[in-house]
Amino acid sequence: MTDTIRSRERRTGWILLAPALLTLVLVYAYPIARSVWFSLFTQNLGTRLEPVFSGLDNYGRMMQDGRFWQTMSNTMVFTISSLILELILGMGIALVLNQAFRGRGSVRTIAIIPWALPTALIAATWAWIFNDQFGLWNDILLRLGIVESGVNWLGQPNLAMMAVIAADVWKTTSFIAILLLAGLQSIPNDLYEAHSIDGASSWQSFRQITLPLLMPQILIATLFRFAQAFGIFDLIQVMTGGGPGGATETVSLYIYATVMRYLDFGYGAALVVITFLVLILVVAIAALALSKLRTVTGGMNQ
Amino acid sequence: MTTIQMPVNPKAKPADRHFSMQKIVLWTAVVLIILFSFAPVLWQLLTSIKTNADISAVPNVYFPQQFTLQHYIEIFSRRPFFNYMLNSMFVAVTSTLLCLAIGTPAAYALARSRLPGERVILAIVLIVTLFPYILLFLGLLELVRTFGLANNYLALIIPYTAMNVPLTILVMRTFFQQLPRDLEDSAKVDGYSTWQMLLQILLPMTIPALATTGILTFIAAWNEFLFALTFITRESMKTIPVAVAQLSGSSIFEIPYGAQAAATVIGTIPLVILVLLFQRRIVQGLTSGAVKG
Numbered sequence: 001m002t003d004t005i006r007s008r009e010r011r012t013g014w015i016l017l018a019p020a021l022l023t024l025v026l027v028y029a030y031p032i033a034r035s036v037w038f039s040l041f042t043q044n045l046g047t048r049l050e051p052v053f054s055g056l057d058n059y060g061r062m063m064q065d066g067r068f069w070q071t072m073s074n075t076m077v078f079t080i081s082s083l084i085l086e087l088i089l090g091m092g093i094a095l096v097l098n099q100a101f102r103g104r105g106s107v108r109t110i111a112i113i114p115w116a117l118p119t120a121l122i123a124a125t126w127a128w129i130f131n132d133q134f135g136l137w138n139d140i141l142l143r144l145g146i147v148e149s150g151v152n153w154l155g156q157p158n159l160a161m162m163a164v165i166a167a168d169v170w171k172t173t174s175f176i177a178i179l180l181l182a183g184l185q186s187i188p189n190d191l192y193e194a195h196s197i198d199g200a201s202s203w204q205s206f207r208q209i210t211l212p213l214l215m216p217q218i219l220i221a222t223l224f225r226f227a228q229a230f231g232i233f234d235l236i237q238v239m240t241g242g243g244p245g246g247a248t249e250t251v252s253l254y255i256y257a258t259v260m261r262y263l264d265f266g267y268g269a270a271l272v273v274i275t276f277l278v279l280i281l282v283v284a285i286a287a288l289a290l291s292k293l294r295t296v297t298g299g300m301n302q
Numbered sequence: 303m304t305t306i307q308m309p310v311n312p313k314a315k316p317a318d319r320h321f322s323m324q325k326i327v328l329w330t331a332v333v334l335i336i337l338f339s340f341a342p343v344l345w346q347l348l349t350s351i352k353t354n355a356d357i358s359a360v361p362n363v364y365f366p367q368q369f370t371l372q373h374y375i376e377i378f379s380r381r382p383f384f385n386y387m388l389n390s391m392f393v394a395v396t397s398t399l400l401c402l403a404i405g406t407p408a409a410y411a412l413a414r415s416r417l418p419g420e421r422v423i424l425a426i427v428l429i430v431t432l433f434p435y436i437l438l439f440l441g442l443l444e445l446v447r448t449f450g451l452a453n454n455y456l457a458l459i460i461p462y463t464a465m466n467v468p469l470t471i472l473v474m475r476t477f478f479q480q481l482p483r484d485l486e487d488s489a490k491v492d493g494y495s496t497w498q499m500l501l502q503i504l505l506p507m508t509i510p511a512l513a514t515t516g517i518l519t520f521i522a523a524w525n526e527f528l529f530a531l532t533f534i535t536r537e538s539m540k541t542i543p544v545a546v547a548q549l550s551g552s553s554i555f556e557i558p559y560g561a562q563a564a565a566t567v568i569g570t571i572p573l574v575i576l577v578l579l580f581q582r583r584i585v586q587g588l589t590s591g592a593v594k595g
Contacts (some may be wrong), residue, residue: 006416012496013415017423020408020467027464028430031441038440096331107332109581110339116573116584117343118525120543121566125342128349128559136345139362170342175588182589224432231434234527238547252436259440260532268440276437283432 032276038269045263058270067246067254068271075250077161078236079229082168086225087218089169090176097177098184108181115174123238126167130154154240157247164236164248168229176221183217184210215293223286230279251275343570349563350374357559373560374568380561381545382538383568390541391572393455394523397462401519402512404463405470410500412471413478414486424475431468435461435528446533457533458541462526466519469587473518476590477511514587517580521573542569 039058041051062068097108114122129136130153138150153163187210195205233252236242242249242257251271259268349357353370356363377383412420442461451457481504489499530541540548546565549558577584 009415009496010417013411013417016407016411016415017417019404020471021423023404023460023464023467024427024430026445027438027442027461028433031438031445032433034441034444035437038444092331093335096328096335099328101328101332105581107336108585109578110336112577112581112584113339113343113574116521116577117570118527118543118546118573120525120527120547121569122342124546124549124562124566125346128563129342129345131559134358134360134362134559136362139360142361170338174339178585178588182585227432227434231436233434233436234543234547237527252434255436256439256528259443265440272437272440276433279432279434279437280429283429 032272035269035272035276038266039273041266041269043265044267049263049265051266054266058267059274061267062270062274067249070246071249071251071254074161074246074248075230075232075252078165078168078232078248078250079226082165082172082229083222083225085165085169086173086176087222089173090180090221093173093177094180094184097181111174111177113174114171115178117171119171119234120238122171123167123235126163126170127154127239130163155244157244160240160244160248164239167239168232168235171235172225172228176225179217179221180214183214187213216290219286219290219293223283223290226282226286227279230282231275343574346563346566346570349559350567352560354560373558373564376558377549377561377565377568381549383545383565385538386540386542386545387568389455389539390524390543390569393458393462393541394520396455397459397466397523398516398519400459400463401466401470402516405467405515406474406508406512407500408467409471409474410478410504413475414483424471427468427471431472435465435526439528439532442529443532451533453534453536453539455534455539458526458529461529462519462523465526466522469518469522470515473515473587473590474508474511477508481507513580514583517576517583518587521576521584524573 038051040053040055042054042057043049043051093111097104097111130138132138132150132152132155135150135153137153138147141147142150151159153159191209191213192205195209200208231252232250233256236248236250237253237256240248242253252275255268255271255275258264258271348364348366350373351369351371352363352366353368353372356366356368411417412424417423438461442457446452446457485503486499489503490496494503524541525543526541527543527547530544531547534540534544546562546569549562549565
């Protein structure tokens with residue numbers, strides 16, 4: 001009797017689940033599996049766009065491909081620098097927004113705005129701010145006397161990288177701040193009170209209470225942001241198009257150009273597969289760290 | 303609002319001597335945060351209503367003597383800007399509704415049905431949220447070609463629906479887990495079938511949570527760039543992000559800073575309004591989607 005109820009319940013469950021799972025398979029699993037298959041073929045203008053089986057040739061070619069390694073290193077520089085800056089700034093903003101002050105609700109609302117805006121439009125905005133002739137940033141630096149003439153931010157390799165990182169930090173810091181703020185709010189006050197009775201300074205309680213208890217949120221935010229930054233496309237495509245001279249070209253831009261401009265589908269697929277594997281590796285490491293952390297801090301956070 | 307319920311920060315010790323000093327630091331930080339969050343948008347807004355002469359003045363003009371709506375008129379008369387807005391709106395709304403329609407039942411099943419392999423499914427759903435769209439784009443491109451969906455909104459609506467399904471599942475599952483089970487049990491005792499119970503009793507209660515999720519999915523769909531750039535090439539069918547991004551490259555002789563600023567402002571306004579109206583829901587959804595998973 002109970003068995004039939006259970007099995008009926010399960011059947012309803014699967015029916016409810018089916019449309020969502022099918023959609024995910026169609027849009028996530030199939031394209032990635034397909035890319036793995038594609039990557040074993042050479043299909044480009046050289047083969048008149050006909051797929052010709054070539055085994056692991058595409059991967060061998062990747063090892064020799066200087067542009068691939070350059071884009072990988074660009075992607076790493078971009079991802080790691082923006083992540084570190086975002087975490088520091090996001091933590092600062094979260095700490096401030098956790099204080100009691102008049103109008104806190106409105107300031108919190110304003111702080112979310114960058115996160116909600118379309119990245120492509122934000123890219124256009126920051127390209128304009130970093131404009132070499134009429135840009136706001138050059139104007140501020142000139143007025144402060146920091147530079148003597150306008151700097152061509154998007155025209156020089158290192159500066160262009162700094163500019164896209166700045167734009168990304170602006171855009172996504174609020175996401176991290178929101179997550180960290182939620183974490184801060186879940187830390188009970190008693191902990192701080194007991195700690196300050198013991199004579200601890202603010203900095204000590206930050207180090208000894210806030211940071212350890214916030215670790216799960218920090219790791220989750222890092223994981224999310226790592227994945228997003230690693231696959232960054234719209235921001236850089238619109239701001240610099242990967243230039244100057246490929247200095248800001250990330251793996252996504254390279255994949256896009258390989259497929260859409262050079263029509264090199266097999267090689268593009270191999271690039272997709274490698275990017276996917278790198279991402280999965282990092283996610284696995286982070287997930288492991290997260291689950292260890294959860295067992296260490298025990299029930300405190302859940 | 304949530305903010306009012308928050309306890310006073312424990313670190314703000316009411317020691318009078320430090321009080322004013324702490325306040326100054328706090329308010330400086332608050333002003334900096336506001337400036338940080340608003341300045342780039344404000345600069346675009348200002349650019350969009352400046353005359354071309356003021357835009358290209360060096361040093362920059364911060365307080366222009368005259369304002370103009372010329373750039374707005376220009377983008378609406380030279381480009382099908384109204385269409386772009388409608389296109390974005392249509393794609394975002396349709397995919398949001400679809401996503402809620404298939405994601406919510408799935409979330410319910412994962413919260414209640416005690417399915418075998420539930421944890422695996424949840425883990426997969428979580429991992430999927432981390433995939434950048436560039437990984438999907440090649441396979442989707444092939445699908446779009448096979449089914450002849452280029453310049454068809456289905457090529458956007460289906461991926462947008464899918465990319466928001468994980469978030470919907472995570473947020474709605476948290477919501478269903480917080481609902482008391484007795485409610486459903488007593489409905490069954492009262493003779494409701496499972497489907498009746500779901501539609502007539504549970505659905506009305508989920509509306510606030512649906513709104514929370516819907517806002518997040520709408521924002522994500524409105525902002526998407528890569529698929530919109532690749533699958534839609536007909537001018538009149540483009541969405542806002544692509545249209546604005548391509549505005550910059552439209553003319554070699556005169557780079558239309560003013561027009562571009564105006565376009566950016568137009569494209570951001572719906573989102574700024576959404577944030578102003580629903581900031582609490584957005585925060586709620588983001589934190590329950592990301593943290594509790």
